[in-house]
Amino acid sequence: MTITEDLENNYPLTGEQITRYQRDGHILLKEVASLDVIDAYRPIIQEEVQRLNRESRPLSERDTYGKAFIQVSNIWESNQDVRNFVMARRFAKIAAELMGVDGVRIYHDQALFKEPGGGHTPWHQDQIYWPIASDHTITLWMPLIDVPAKVGSMTFASGSHKRGYVSKMEISDQSHKTLKDYIDHEGIPTVSYGSMEAGDATFHAGWTMHSAPGNPTDQTREVMTIIYVADGTRVSEPDSNARKNDLKRWLPGLKPGDEVASPLNPVVYRATTSHS
Template identity: 65%
Template sequence: MSKLNNLPDMNDTIVISQEQQQSYRRDGHAMIRGLMRQDEVSSYRNLISDIVREHNYHTKPLHERDTYGKAFIQVGNLWKLNPIAEKFVLARRFAKVAADLMGVSGVRIYHDQALFKEPGGGHTPWHQDQIYWPLNTNHTITLWMPLVPVPAEVGSMRFVSGTHHNGYISKQEISDESHKTFKDYIEGKGLEQIDYGALDAGDATFHSGWTLHSAPGNPTANMREVMTIIYVADGTIISEPDSNARKNDLAQWLPGLRPGDIAASPLNPLVYP
């Protein structure tokens, strides 16, 4: 318990600029540099890495996996696995930025995910996150934060500006097929792609659930260690799942709830205000 109490709680708040808010609402993505200080990241990084190693479900070597399996090691709801991870995920500082970017008064956790891209790991195909989420709102946002420095050749995710205004573009789940479909869509319309380049540990990108995005592979010898937290506006209603992916998400991340209910199960705590 003393170790938990000695960790920085990040329950202070920061003010983001009107320009950052307007840019996010226009483009569907934003960069917030230094959302965590280096000493704060150092306090949490090893613990989060230990959880990911413990819960890594991959049993095949990298070269024997499919495209999705090569993209990353994925572990969800770390905040329910360890009280130190809980302190990280429920940080008020992060949640207020998410609320301010979306322009809403309060946000709940939808779920968190560690996304660790192994050395030699493959690209993350183009996709939209919200095809998985049975949520009747456009007010969803994902924080994506590296716990280690990320060089330019790995970089941030790549975002397609303005695509969050279009809602569903394709219902394809993340795959080789989604990558081709969305690549043709982006190139056919000549849409702007933004990559924020090299990141320090503690920098964070935010993107809307509908924003088209992808990520390059990891050609380096180091693990790309990233934590993500998905937020949804407080008061959001659960929609009728229209795909198996959304049915699975309803059962996994909104347990005990039904379409028409407010997205507020015990797994979806209010983190701001």
């Protein structure tokens, strides 16, 4: 099987997996990308992260958010090979089926590289950043290397996606304390999937509260993420600076009420058709 076929073919989801995702707001799926795909795309993504990264300060001079990871977004815009990875039908079909929607569009991608000695990722909700008028949003989070338990995948607050907008706080020490206190007070169960192999992936809803541990190892935790929104989703009125910035950057030319369908938001899967 070719690399292209690996990115196009179906990943078989069970009804139980879809039910579990919709109940919990998160799920771990094994071998979403083959090792051949990882071997082909990891060095390309690494090179693009190195080329596009603008963070040069030592960890000791950064705030909590800056210590959490090197973040490079929308690599697909500048690299055709990464575009092929981000637009993969295989990944997009999983996203659509987990959400129970007919089709999905790209919101944006992000490489999140947690450096050796990098700090924890505070508790937060992704969707506080997104001017999206829908709960049908989902993020694929895929390590490009094997991730040991002591580095770990993310920790999720199960069912928290059903609570919607809990706090407008951006990722920070304050968001970590406030949401952790909320989770503890409400008795919300938390789940960490621990170690993951390269090509495994977690999927989580935009409102699912989550965090991640620091990196005590001497190897960078290399992760690629892709954010999807349901096809037909509308732009919401941005009610924060974060959402105003996202509207300008990821939804160029659009205004509240428009469909999420700018040139940066291509359809990557529909149940009735495939993308070109």
